[in-house]
Amino acid sequence: MIVISSVNQKGGTGKTTTIYHLSYLLARKYRVLTIDLDPQATLTIAYGVDPDQLDQGVDTVLESYATRKKSRIKLTDIAVDIEWDDVKFELVPSRDYLEGLNVTLTNVLGRERILSKAISDIDGFNVVLIDCQPTFSLLTINAMVASDYLIIPVETAYFSLHGLLLLLDTVEMIKEELNPDLKILGIIPFKYDKRLTASRKNLERIKKFEDRVKVYPPIPLSTYFEKSIEEKKPLYAFTSKTAKEGLKVFEEIVKDVERIIGR
Ligand SMILES: Nc1ncnc2c1ncn2[C@@H]1O[C@H](COP(=O)(O)OP(=O)(O)OP(=O)(O)O)[C@@H](O)[C@H]1O
Ligand SMILES: [Mg+2]
Structure with a gap:
């Protein structure tokens, strides 16, 4: 099982868009579990799940692990089935309660490894994908500690570069202190x-x-990335040149993941 997180502390760079398309493309070949680790719950909403109607979210799971309850709630206990064009995968949804965990986890022993523990308790998946919030929060650190690889979407804008330097430094710090095996799959200019x-x-x-x-x-x-979410259609459903170019990039990432899994 390989765990990949989409990270950037800057907002609106394409993190959610990346996980949205990769979940679908990877689920055509593999068993995929996608975790929405952003309290904004944009990925959850994008897949048509209403966070306000949920009795449980990824927050419920993390809290049960953090409080060391005997009856831990597993990620798969609360995952919802997503079906897109005959392609199926599971989504661990988010809701706004999740933001509070950045505070409640602060005093928990092993606070950086809670998600990692929750992931180690599930099996039957080839790929776990995690969408992160746009801050270096405890939740984002949990994702980095639980991950084998990071994907870094970056806007082709001037200010993005300063953020990118800071992000690469942070990754080095996480490697030194918490997860020496962490690797970067690549940067995606968006x-x-x-x-x-x-x-x-x-x-x-x-x-x-x-x-x-x-x-x-x-x-x-391209407007087709938003259209794809609004109309719940995969990128290949659009004939536009820009949608096709975007799809090609995601397919290259899928090939890289295949290579890693096939090793
Ligand atoms: N290639 C693109 N061209 C134009 N708009 C895009 C493109 N990719 C994504 N968008 C749009 O840009 C916005 C931000 O994208 P997205 O939500 O993926 O970023 P994010 O990094 O997850 O944001 P946040 O930091 O808030 O979580 C969305 O409205 C999305 O539809
Ligand atoms: Mg997002």
């Missing part, structure tokens, strides 16, 4: 507009990180 000089320049700047980490081809700026 919302690339080749007509704009600034976008092209910023892509070049992101590519300079290639000596440290893989940089995937850019995902173009």
Whole structure:
């Protein structure tokens, strides 16, 4: 089983969009469990689950592990089935209660490894995907500690680069202190507009990180990513050139994951 988190402390970079499409594409070949670890619950909503109607969320699971209850609630106990075009996978949904855990977990012994423990108690999956919130919160640290690989979506915008440096430093810190085996699958430049000089320049700047980490081809700026969520349709349902280009990038990531799983 391989665990992959989509991380960036900056908001709106494409973290949720990445997990949204990868869950579907990977579920065509593998047993996938997707965890929404963002209290904003955008991934949960994107898959058509209403967080306000949920009796239990990923918060329930983490709390049961944190309080060392005898009857722990497993991730699979609360996961909901998602079916998209005959492709099935399971989603551990989020709701706004989750934000409170960033506070309640603070005084818990082993607070950085709670999600990792919850994941080690499940089996039968080939891939676990985690969507993170846009901060270096205790929840995000839990995701990084539980992960084998990180995917880093970055906007092709000037300010993104400073954030990227900070993020790579944080990953080094997590490796030193908490998870020495953590690796970065790659950076995905998002919302690339080749007509704009600034976008092209910023892509070049992101590519300079290639000596440290893989940089995937850019995902173009396109309304089809929002449309795909609104209409609950996978990217290949759209004939637009930009949707196809985006799909190609996600398919390259799927191939990399296949290679890792096949090892
Ligand atoms: N390639 C793209 N072109 C244009 N818009 C996009 C593209 N990819 C994603 N978006 C839109 O940008 C917004 C932010 O994307 P997304 O929610 O994936 O980012 P995020 O990093 O998860 O945000 P947050 O930090 O709030 O969790 C969404 O409205 C999404 O539909
Ligand atoms: Mg998000």
